[in-house]
Amino acid sequence: GESVGLHLPTLSVQEGDNSIINCAYSNSASDYFIWYKQESGKGPQFIIDIRSNMDKRQGQRVTVLLNKTVKHLSLQIAATQPGDSAVYFCAENNEGGSEKLVFGKGTKLTVNP
Amino acid sequence: DTAVSQTPKYLVTQMGNDKSIKCEQNLGHDTMYWYKQDSKKFLKIMFSYNNKELIINETVPNRFSPKSPDKAHLNLHINSLELGDSAVYFCASSRGAEAFFGQGTRLTVV
Numbered sequence: 294g295e296s297v298g299l300h301l302p303t304l305s306v307q308e309g310d311n312s313i314i315n316c317a318y319s320n321s322a323s324d325y326f327i328w329y330k331q332e333s334g335k336g337p338q339f340i341i342d343i344r345s346n347m348d349k350r351q352g353q354r355v356t357v358l359l360n361k362t363v364k365h366l367s368l369q370i371a372a373t374q375p376g377d378s379a380v381y382f383c384a385e386n387n388e389g390g391s392e393k394l395v396f397g398k399g400t401k402l403t404v405n406p
Numbered sequence: 407d408t409a410v411s412q413t414p415k416y417l418v419t420q421m422g423n424d425k426s427i428k429c430e431q432n433l434g435h436d437t438m439y440w441y442k443q444d445s446k447k448f449l450k451i452m453f454s455y456n457n458k459e460l461i462i463n464e465t466v467p468n469r470f471s472p473k474s475p476d477k478a479h480l481n482l483h484i485n486s487l488e489l490g491d492s493a494v495y496f497c498a499s500s501r502g503a504e505a506f507f508g509q510g511t512r513l514t515v516v
Contacts, residue, residue, distance in 0.1 A: 325503045336410075336496050336507030337449070380447055386503040393462055394505055396449040 305403045312373045314400045316366040316383035323385035327394065328357060328368045331380045340368070340381075370402075378404045409433050412497045412508040419487055420516055427482045427511045429497030437461075438480035439505060440472060441496040449496070455480050487515045 306312050318326075324345040329337035343350045343357045343366075350357050356369040366383050380401050384394040412429040419425050431438060439462075440452040454462035458474040469485045480497060492515045498505040 327504060329507075331447075334509075336498075336509050339504055339506070342504060382449065393451055393454060394503065395451075399447045399449075401447075 303401045312370040314368045322387045325386040327384045329382045375404045410508040418514045424485045431499040435499035439498040443494040
């Protein structure tokens with residue numbers, strides 16, 4: 294069946310360091326992936342996405358890497374700031390199938406000043 | 407100008423009661439969803455509607471009944487509430503695969 298999981302449930306970094314959050318997925322038919330950020334008391338917010346025909350995509354301070362061979366996704370946050378503290382989710386979708394996002398378990402990122 | 411808004415934000419109720427959560431989106435999206443987030447932060451889809459028609463029902467107990475009066479609204483009615491229904495419920499909408507989420511409704515059943 295489908296499953297999207299994260300290697301690390303918690304991650305603690307110092308302000309200014311780079312953060313890497315990992316995600317494993319098992320549905321080889323998934324062709325679209327999104328990283329979401331959820332701050333305390335709020336709904337998930339879109340950070341960055343990537344399609345399966347790409348292996349890297351960059352945004353502002355964030356980079357998503359996709360390795361389809363090992364079904365692995367990562368989110369890199371450069372120069373992590375206290376405002377980056379949140380729970381991060383990867384989500385996968387098979388755009389040829391139903392419009393359903395399957396979410397991973399989430400990684401809680403804590404940025405220490 | 408909130409994109410996806412849901413009410414109430416908090417809901418505390420007794421077991422056995424019936425309650426509703428309302429959701430509205432002003433993004434012009436065709437598809438709306440309800441997700442449930444448990445105490446471990448796991449997010450799982452419950453329902454999806456496209457242009458007022460149910461397209462996804464993820465084996466949710468039939469005590470949960472979504473209703474979509476128009477494509478901008480998707481409400482969730484829950485009958486005979488149980489302790490295990492306590493969670494945060496998120497409404498979302500999308501045009502493609504990217505979903506935009508509301509702020510969530512924290513439901514506590516006592």
